[in-house]
Amino acid sequence: MPELEQLSVPRPPADAGRIQRNILEEHVELWWFKDPKKSILCYGVAVVLILACGTGGIVLLYSTSSRSGEWRLAVGTTLCLLALLVLLKQLLSSAIQDMNCIRSRNQIELLKSGGFSDCVVLLLSALVLLVCGVVLTVLSTTTMQLSPSRPLASMFTSGVILMTAGAAILLCLLLYVLSTSCCPVAPRRLGTGDISIFTISSRLAVNRRLATTSSMANLI
Structure with a gap:
């Protein structure tokens, strides 16, 4: 009789959060795509930054034969190196992801x-x-005060453009960090009603009983 009573006791519903965590733990490669919106946003910003810095650097390097070629050479080289740095980061992340070594x-x-x-x-x-x-703006302003006849309008314009771009990136980065830190994704809790929880392997329907299938079977 005690054994029959133990068998007749209903089992508690399965924990959907634990099932989802177990599925993610089984497939570590899926962690690279946990937040697709954030990944697409950051990848798009990186591509725009690479194209903008690369194009600006090439234009400045191409015009080094004109007057004030020294600052064009320095800033153009810096922009090209910055574009290569961002590109290197993206390539490194992709290589590590493909090798699955982490x-x-x-x-x-x-x-x-x-x-x-x-x-x-x-x-x-x-x-x-x-x-x-800042360096270009200060140098152009100081040189204009010493020798007003020297045409340094392009140097001043380039400095203002670079300062504006840097300030815009810094402001967007600050807003991004604040939005991701102050608005974390709240975990959903299971209640007594009908709750649908989307997982990577399948769509689980919870109505006092939770039925799921193997994650490997769904991936196949």
Whole structure:
């Protein structure tokens, strides 16, 4: 009789959150795509930054034969190196992801698009653009005061453009960090009613009983 009573006791509903975590733990490669919106946003910003810095650097290097070629050479080289740095970060993250040589969740969160490494690269880019813009603006203003006849309008314009771009990137980065830190994704809790929870392997329907299938079967 006691055994029959134990068998007749209804089992508690399965924990959907634990099932989802177990599925993600089984497939570490899925952690690279945990937040697709953030990844697409950061990847798009990186592509725009590479194209803008690369194009600006090439234009400045191409015009070094004109007057004030020294600052064009310096700023153009800096912009090209900055574009290569951002591109190197993206290629490195893609290579590590393809090789699947990292199994730590924390390291994946740092290296993936939308992770901590993207924030560091964007911060460095903003600081480089700001420094270059300030230096060009100060030099052009000082030189114009010493010799007003010297045409340095392009130098001043380039400095203002670089300062504006650096300040815009820094402001967007600050808003991004504040939005991601102050508005974390709240975990959903299971109640007594009908709750649908989307997982990577399948769509689980919870109505006092939770039925799921193997994650490997769904992936196949």
